[in-house]
Amino acid sequence: MDLRIFTxxxxxxxxxxxxxxxxxxEDLGFDAFFRSDHYLKMGSVDGLPGPTDAWITLAGLARETRRIRLGTLMTAGTFRLPGVLAIQVAxxxxxxxxxxELGLGAGWFAxxxxxxxxxxxxxxxGRLEEQLEIVTGLWATEPGRTFDFQGTYYQLEGSPALPKPAQAKIPVLVGGHGAVRTPRLAARYADEFNMPFASVADSERQFGRVRAAAEEAGREGDGLVYSNALVVCVGKDDQEVARxxxxxxxxxxxxxxNGLAGSPAEVVDKIGRYAxxxxRRVYLQVLDLGDLDHLELISSQVQAQLP
Incomplete structure (x- = not known):
């Protein structure tokens, strides 16, 4: 089980x-650092000093980290044209x-x-589907060839499909609760399917839909990585959890x-139910970014107990 930090x-x-x-x-042995892609606070927090851009942030972190994977849950398809996004991510x-890694979603926060x-x-x-086809198509185009696309929302002609990523294939994440279109989209384009903030039972149903859609598309149902995103709140005792x-x-x-909360033993047990x-992977939504002791506790008392 991979544990990733999600901010x-x-x-x-x-x-x-x-x-x-x-x-x-990175220092505590987690697999990856991911962040959301939003420009406006939610709820009663003040949101100060204001938003940061997801891909500018990840560009900086790319030069200041060595091992951890870096990505988005999820980049909003409404924020960037697909050709520009392919260049930025590459x-x-x-x-x-x-x-x-690129998590790409439709965008929802009006x-x-x-x-x-x-x-x-x-x-x-429909735009998201075209964006996924364009981004993955640009990266997959052989050097020296061009990429063309004629869709309802986007048209590309004679694109040199450059630059290329360092990886042979950047992992693409698709996620969500939709019962029909989302599994079909994941089956066609995704390396990983992420179920955000869902129960074990709801996750099991959606994973089943994605497996079925993958098999219908000619892929192995277990050829995708299946993951969950869940808020985390762990404490050594009840008082620390409450705090x-x-x-x-x-x-x-x-x-x-609705999340992963309680003692390390309680959280390990619940992660086991998702497993x-x-x-195969859990994105731990960490909401208090100043509490590094929380990360240390999760690393030493939760992650250390997982297979």
């Missing part, structure tokens, strides 16, 4: 804060020496688009129901 910088974080967490992620992959003058089209899923829950404005009982349904 939400729009809630309030500087680049220096994210760098500190990324370095702790460049960051080169800067990291081949450690980048208010951040309004706040920063970003178009928020009605038909986002950490209060720091992120959540209730302990709710966190235990039983085929989850």
């Amino acid at each position: 939400e910088p729009q809630q309030g974080a500087t680049y220096d804060t994210l760098l500190t967490v990324a370095k702790a992620t 460049q960051v992959d080169q800067m990291s020496g081949g450690r980048v 208010e951040e688009h309004t706040a920063y003058g970003i178009p928020f089209p009605k038909e986002k899923f 950490r829950a209060a720091a992120i404005g959540r209730e302990v009982d709710e966190l235990k129901l 039983e349904i085929g989850c």
Whole structure:
């Protein structure tokens, strides 16, 4: 089971804060550092000093880390044209020496688009499908050849399909709760399917849909990596769990129901239940980025007990 650290910088974080967490992620033996891709805070937090851009952040971290994988859950398809995104991600992959992964989603948070003058089209899923085809197609085009695409939303003619990533293939993540279109999209384009903030039972149902869609598309159902994203709140005792829950404005009982919360033993047990349904990777949503002791506890008392 891989454990990855997943941050939400729009809630309030500087680049220096994210760098500190990324370095702790690396030093403590976690597999990867991921971040969300949002430009506006959510909820009652002040969000200061303001948003940071996902791919600019990852470019910086690519040069200041050595081992950990770097990526997004999820890059919003509404924020970037697919040709530009393919260039950006390939460049960051080169800067990291081949450690980048791309999670790409349709975009959903209307208010951040309004706040920063970003178009928020009605038909986002069809655009996402074309974006995935274009980004992966550009990377897969052989050097010296060109890439063309004629779609409903995007048209490319004679693209040199450059630059190329450092990796032979950048892993692509698709995720979500949709019962029909999402599994089909994952089956066609994804190396990993991520189920965000879902119960074991709901995850099992969705993983099953994705496996079936993959097999229908001629792939092995278990050829994808299946993962979950869950908020994490671990403490050595009940008092520490309660303190950490209060720091992120959540209730302990709710966190235990909907996330990974409690003692290290409780969290290891719950991760095990996700593993039983085929989850191979968990993105730990860390909401208090100043609490590095939390990461150390998870590393020494949770990660160390996982196979």
